[in-house]
Amino acid sequence: MVTIVINGVRREVQSPADTPLLYVLRNDLDLSGPQFGCGLAQCGSCSVLLDGKEIRSCITPLSAASGKEVTTLEGLPARWAQQKGLSKADAAKTIHPVQQAWIEEQTPLCGFCQNGMMIKATELLERVAKPTVAEIKEAFTTSGPSPHLCRCGSYPRIRRAILRATELIQGAKK
Ligand code: FES
């Protein structure tokens, strides 16, 4: 049995310790945000945050998450609410600025890759308050094990959404 904290909730998982974290999230914990794309750390669709850092859950064994905090797409609103110190009532009504920006910019096309895109954007914006376009490109291409791939070519929309999320986060700080 492995204990992990998923989206702020402590969970005991019965799967073998070498099970890919992605399988645990989707099959054992019913978290369908992370997607199975390549299974080889080559596309980014399975990304989650592990102690705030983006990882590819398809190649990460469950044991690597033991005692650590995993945040999935489903956990972004609670992550934001905690960072902002929102009350329980306000937290229940909030979504993460990255998700809000994705909606405003109508970013997804087929949507399959967008879990990883929003996770990566969240990681970036927690690290860099106002990223330049060059920093955005770097984050999504050379900073991880592989570029985040979108077969539909939504890259310009993703870039616009990140710039919009930056504005939303800055506005929320006022
Ligand atoms: S499914 Fe994990 S990187 Fe592609």
Ligand code: FES
């Ligand atoms: S929106 Fe279709 S793969 Fe990215």
